[in-house]
Amino acid sequence: MDFIRPTVIDIDLDALEANYRRICEIAAPAAVMPILKANAYGHGLVPCARRLESLGARAFGVAFLEEGITLRRAGIKTPILALGGISGRQIGLFLQYDIDLTASSVYKLEAIERKAEEMGKTARVHLKVDTGMERIGVHYYSAGPLLEKAIACRHCEISGIFSHFATAEDEDLSFARLQLERFLECASFFEKHSLPAPLRHMANSGAILQFPESALDLVRPGLILFGVSPAPHLAARSPQSRVMSVRSEVVYFKVVAQGAGVSYGRAWQAPCQTRVVTIPVGYGDGYSRRLSNNGSVLIRGIRYPIAGRVCMDQFMVDIGPSGAAYNGDEVVLIGRQGGEEITVEEISMLAGTDPRDILASLNLRIPRRYYSGGQAVSG
Numbered sequence: 028m029d030f031i032r033p034t035v036i037d038i039d040l041d042a043l044e045a046n047y048r049r050i051c052e053i054a055a056p057a058a059v060m061p062i063l064k065a066n067a068y069g070h071g072l073v074p075c076a077r078r079l080e081s082l083g084a085r086a087f088g089v090a091f092l093e094e095g096i097t098l099r100r101a102g103i104k105t106p107i108l109a110l111g112g113i114s115g116r117q118i119g120l121f122l123q124y125d126i127d128l129t130a131s132s133v134y135k136l137e138a139i140e141r142k143a144e145e146m147g148k149t150a151r152v153h154l155k156v157d158t159g160m161e162r163i164g165v166h167y168y169s170a171g172p173l174l175e176k177a178i179a180c181r182h183c184e185i186s187g188i189f190s191h192f193a194t195a196e197d198e199d200l201s202f203a204r205l206q207l208e209r210f211l212e213c214a215s216f217f218e219k220h221s222l223p224a225p226l227r228h229m230a231n232s233g234a235i236l237q238f239p240e241s242a243l244d245l246v247r248p249g250l251i252l253f254g255v256s257p258a259p260h261l262a263a264r265s266p267q268s269r270v271m272s273v274r275s276e277v278v279y280f281k282v283v284a285q286g287a288g289v290s291y292g293r294a295w296q297a298p299c300q301t302r303v304v305t306i307p308v309g310y311g312d313g314y315s316r317r318l319s320n321n322g323s324v325l326i327r328g329i330r331y332p333i334a335g336r337v338c339m340d341q342f343m344v345d346i347g348p349s350g351a352a353y354n355g356d357e358v359v360l361i362g363r364q365g366g367e368e369i370t371v372e373e374i375s376m377l378a379g380t381d382p383r384d385i386l387a388s389l390n391l392r393i394p395r396r397y398y399s400g401g402q403a404v405s406g
């Protein structure tokens with residue numbers, strides 16, 4: 028069933044490897060924990076993890092327990108940390124599948140300790156300190172009880188302590204510097220008690236690229252692993268190997284009369300008699316509806332504009348009064364064709380959103396095809 032559709036997402040695992048190696052160089056001597064949440068930013072959780080495991084990644088970060096379980100069931104042995112909040116009833120599964128837990132409050136750490144004791148296991152825990160994101164974690168100014176509790180737990184191994192930047196990709200790093208200071212003060216607790224220090228980690232993509240002092244023991248790259256830059260001013264420093272391309276085919280060709288409206292709401296009207304082709308992809312695949320009358324695609328190496336609204340499963344493209352395109356022609360939505368390229372950054376700008384939103388929205392209705400050494404490989 029997989030490749031019945033003429034639409035596919037191609038993933039270049041060698042490009043992923045090149046970006047990973049580049050990040051290792053930038054972050055050294057810090058270790059690297061690739062962040063593979065949301066189906067590895069749409070690139071496919073298990074195949075990306077397999078390649079990165081073969082390269083010796085120190086650990087993987089996911090958002091949720093179930094993403095970690097998927098990796099374990101696929102045979103991934105690398106340590107996995109679920110970065111998000113946990114609910115009490117999940118703790119047994121974390122321990123069963125050997126997935127590191129985020130402890131973001133004393134209450135949660137106590138629940139982990141109790142469950143680990145009951146199951147006769149040692150839980151691996153990373154403490155989460157909130158230094159200014161106001162998402163999860165104990166506030167840096169009241170982290171004392173969590174740290175005290177952590178060193179008193181007998182069934183938890185404290186593997187890490189971490190925080191998260193709110194503004195690491197801004198040009199102005201003053202708040203990021205303040206967050207790092209707050210974090211280091213908390214993390215110094217272990218040193219002050221002459222205890223072995225857990226892994227300290229804080230740096231996301233933006234921080235890895237422009238705030239090297241924040242690399243500490245471990246960095247947590249997400250977006251830049253996939254060759255996408257987090258902000259225009261960081262594009263030149265960001266790893267450059269594009270991992271994903273999205274391709275489809277022309278499935279219909281028609282001539283549209285001058286003044287005819289195209290698609291729902293007739294929000295685009297042909298300025299003259301023109302040729303319009305239909306592409307069998309839509310917002311039901313995660314191709315943003317905000318690209319209506321706004322985005323473009325590549326056909327035969329030429330860039331053409333989307334005409335009218337993107338529908339759930341199809342959209343139309345104006346190839347002009349004398350444009351050439353035939354049923355079955357390749358259409359590139361993201362990626363290169365001839366000398367032209369459509370980037371995730373470009374699309375996210377047009378859609379008025381973040382590149383991560385564009386990537387993570389591409390859902391499982393589009394099959395992924397994996398390449399290595401120029402050849403298709405199984406996921």
Ligand SMILES: *Cc1c(COP(=O)(O)O)cnc(C)c1O
Nearest residue numbers: 062110191231232247248249250
């Ligand atoms: C998503 C996430 C990251 C990775 O962020 P990027 O900016 O995409 O590199 C790192 N740490 C945490 C806690 C996250 O939630």
